[in-house]
Amino acid sequence: MLPIDPTKKNSFQRRICNGDLVIVYERHDIMKAIKVCEGSELQNRFGVFRHSDWVGRPFGSKVLSNKGGFVYLLAPTPELWTLVLSHRTQILYIADISFVISFLEIIPGCLVLESGTGSGSLTTSLARAVAPAGHIYTFDFHEQRAALAREDFERIGLSSLVTVGVRDIQGEGFPDEFCGAADSVFLDLPQPWLAIPSACKMLKPDGVLCSFSPCIEQVQRSCETLKSDFTDIRTFEVLLRAYEVREQRMGYGGGNEDGSLGSLPCKRRQFSSSEVSNGRENSSCSVMARPCSETRGHTGYLTFARLRCL
Ligand SMILES: C[S@@+](CC[C@H](N)C(=O)[O-])C[C@H]1O[C@@H](n2cnc3c(N)ncnc32)[C@H](O)[C@@H]1O
Incomplete structure (x- = not known):
């Protein structure tokens, strides 16, 4: 389960239970998500790890294999989830995600509209940012992708904070029930300018929109459309150097x-x-x-x- 109370890190709060999802950490670039199931084993290059040895240990524990090798069992935070999720689409990574959450001014209690959902990488961080009282309504026109994202949010314990809808946002816009109700709107769509007029209707006065586009031509068309109803239009490229x-x-x-x-x-x-x-x-x-x-x-x-x- 991911923390739904943003004031507490669940790694300090909880011990690992049977049925929990844990991130098995070998190195910063070798990790995978595993559901703890008493009776199951994990086998890797370090040996055999029995899940039953993990139950009752705090998140963050170092656990040993039959050969004395070790891995760490980490809580599935949004940051780690982004690194281990199945890539069904291109995804947003942590540098862009943190910038988006800050510049969209997302805080607990916010209502956020998103499209497309894709692999749910951004959605996971958005959900933690609005918890415990806010909500993310995310839409993708690809039915199977939406269903898989829904399953993932269930697995990581976020389903009470996220609703996934199947809808062509560029063609139909966001549903009318959200008119004037959204604190922020996030678009990761091939032709975002088609969805901007609808996003404009959904936002509360002073609400903020963000559009992510890989190409500068997409940015130019979006900015042209934004000029009529939006102010403070700014484009950034976030380059992280580790x-x-x-x-x-x-x-x-x-x-x-x-x-x-x-x-x-x-x-x-x-x-x-x-x-x-x-x-x-x-x-x-x-x-x-x-x-x-x-x-x-x-x-x-x-x-x-x-x-x-x-
Ligand atoms: C690049 S992915 C989004 C990735 C996502 N931001 C993440 O971090 O995982 C773009 C998604 O937009 C969806 N999409 C494309 N056109 C759409 C449309 N007209 N309406 C709704 N979703 C659409 C695609 O199916 C795809 O899943």
Whole structure:
């Protein structure tokens, strides 16, 4: 279960129960979601792990295999869910998601409209942001995708915060029942400009819309449409740069004389005088920092606009 009270992290609150979904963490880039089922086992390169050994342990625990290998059992937060979910579509990642939630001014209690649902990556974080009293109404015209998203929200304990509808939002717009009721609207659609007139009707005065588009031509058309009813129209591209920081012995494969690692720029930390006097510098170990090679580049443009009050 994901935390539905945003003031509490459920990893500190709860112990793992039979039937819980846990994120089995090997490394930051090797994780998977598993439903705990007493009697079942997980087998991986570290050995065999019995689920029955996991029950009653707090989230975050390190658990051992029959061979002494280990994994961590983490709570399925939206951040981790985004990394382990099944990709049925392109998805939003955490850098864009955090920016969206801040700039849409989403807080507990908000009513948010979203389309398309896709793989539900953004929806999961939106749901936690509006919990416990708000709600996300998310629409996708692809029936099977909507059904799978619904199943996922059920599995991760979010179904009370999210309703998934099947609807062509570019063709029909959002349902009339939400007219003037939405605090924010989020669009991740191929032709968002077709849905903007409807989004405009759905928003409360001063409500904010965000549209995510991979191509600048989509942004241009959306901004043209936004001009008639919206103000404060701004487009951003969020580029995240992760760093790998580790101590490394120079001259053993990883580092070059000039302080670079491979072809990537790299900074070397200077040793302090006490480290020099205790001989640490002589061991030719340095703390190296370099941008991670797996850093994601362009994902898309985020266009925000505020509904003009008359
Ligand atoms: C890129 S995915 C959205 C990914 C989502 N933001 C996430 O983070 O997982 C775009 C979705 O929009 C849906 N879609 C495309 N055209 C649509 C339309 N006219 N009405 C509703 N959904 C539509 C597609 O079926 C697809 O699932």
